[in-house]
Amino acid sequence: MTKERDSALPRRTVLKGLGAGSALALAGGMPRYVQAQTSEPIRLGFQLHRTGIGAVYGRWYQRTTEAALKVLNEAGGINGRPVEIIFEDDGTDPKRGSEVFEKLAVQRKCDLVFGALFSHVVVGTAPRAAELRVPYLVCSEGHHVAAGLNRWTLQPGITDVRSQVISMAPWVSSNLGKKVTMIYPDYAFGFDHRDFFQEAMKAQGGEVIELIPVPPTETSFTRYLPRIPSETEVLYHVMVGPAVLTFVKELGEFYGTGAHPEIFGFIDSLEGISTESPGLEFLEGSHFWEGMPRYRQPDSTEFDAFYRKAVGVDDSGAAVGDPKDVSTYAHMFSCWETLFVIKKAMEAASYKGPDDRQAIVEAMEAMTTFADSREHPQGDKVFNGRTHQVFGHQFISKVVGGKLEVVQRTAIEDGFYPDAVDYTTMPF
């Protein structure tokens, strides 16, 4: 008993200490608060897929964002204030995603949150963004934003899947074939491909004859491949997750030296992986969608060159100095571009602090076009403020000598579709 009493802190001392501590904290906090409106850094949260099935994207999303941040701060930040980005791993998991969002917004007091790619994370997080009334800028490709999530969620950095597939379906049906078999991930992102590519092919007089959904956590794919009907003219594949290389390799093993249909894939099936990897020789002559061409093209812009150099990517899309570390070049530009859209919106809204969060959303909704520039190295874009979705050019590339050569660049208008929502009429 005596021992316990000796070691226990007297209540009075604890209370005194607490009081003094909080007084100090308050005193210390006051001047900083006053100063906040002028030179306190703007703090942005980044929901990062550092681990889990999106890890390969996460690594490059962070690098791209850090490179963009450096460029941004060197040019004076936002409204003359320096910008800080806090990266937080969400494990590519929807439940963790919304927790991370809350942590960034509430605990770390970020002005807004951006960066999520995987659509199940986006769908899982968006409701929390609306509840907390914090702008959520996704870099996801999913059609969910334009299909109707909430007013606080926007996608200003990358075209959605629906637009991507309808702009490419005419090329596929007139150059590759009309009877299509689709292999796609069995979750939200894959469903966008399934629904909108089918619809777009039908409009072109083509037909999807078989649908083969594959869980994104699958590690072995050979068993799915016999379901490809032999009359298939075009095999459309889009795969995500850690096993994408296995998927493409097994596809090659399955067809071997025998006859195979034309292959049209989304580069997602090979993001972070060299098209020159052993076992992928069968891809020679096949086609890929690319959001931005991984290999530097003869007609690539100076903006592409600037962006490549800033992020540290060489002309074949790998990290400078490490050819094995291939980037997720077709997607990661969305982080770069989103950051500069944030700058534009915050400056247009004369952003001072969290009370102006709604003004950021309104400023973005007022945007219409982005010019081809260092801020938008992927190319010019049209932003639809009513649906919160941006539209850009898409690229179709052919594998020639193991490298990707662009054979088609679609027009922005090719990807337009009727608005499904009008966020500007909705309450905040």
Place this chain on the structure above:
Amino acid sequence: MDLGPFLFLATLEGLVSAAVLALTAVGLGLVFGVMRVVNVAHGEFFMLGAVVAWAVTNLMPGAPALGFVAALALSPLAAALVAIAADRAILRRLDYAPEAVIVATIGLGYILQQGALSLYGPEARAVAAPFSFRIQFPWFGYSGYKLAVIVFAALVLTGVWALLTRTKIGLVMRATQWDRETATAFGIDTDRVYALVFGLGAGLAATAAVLVAPISQAHYLMGGDPLLLSFAVVIIGGLGSLRGTVIAALLIGLTDGIVGVFFAPTLGKILATLLVALVLVFRPQGLFGRKTA
């Protein structure tokens, strides 16, 4: 594709997964049989095997085949050493009390998984196959390496069987399994036997993972499925029965392969789990297990 070739491909796929599963499950079954330890970290030893295989093949200069052979030797060894250390440092101190051991191996599994995440990273990385020979059947092509996996797994399993039934170490293991106290009374150092068995179990899982790594890459989260399926196999086959484990692995592997090809892979897993439930209800000692009093 016609039904014949379809079934043929499904059988091949089923045999590959059965081979890998049999190796993993025999490791789990051995540990339970001899030590009565439910090793929840078994899947992570599997993962460890694949991750070490990646490291070895990457550090080894020269032909990929050379690196792979080195991985096949070193990776199970590394997993075994980690397991032996864990046995000495944790399991022995808990006196192998069943409940404590389950909790301890759950923790051990987390340590291994997060350790791999910290040191190896979150990406899936490809391990080069020792050869890239492909067999072209009239209907489809098939990886020659996958067929080699089946053969090699069969060889290792025969080796384990020989070790258990034809050697002194095997005799000592069986004696310890039969009755630890009597074995101790006969001068057998059962502590060493336990460490050895735990190491062997982990080594077998690691061997399976080295074989599977060129097919499905090495990833820090890859231990989940093998653990689940190994438990299913061990329960169906009968705890402590090598023959039962192999037969159950074939049963589950082929079911998974064939059902997976014809219907959906998830249905294969559902059926495997259903089989476990049925076995537990109607024949709790497993198909080939001995009834314990």
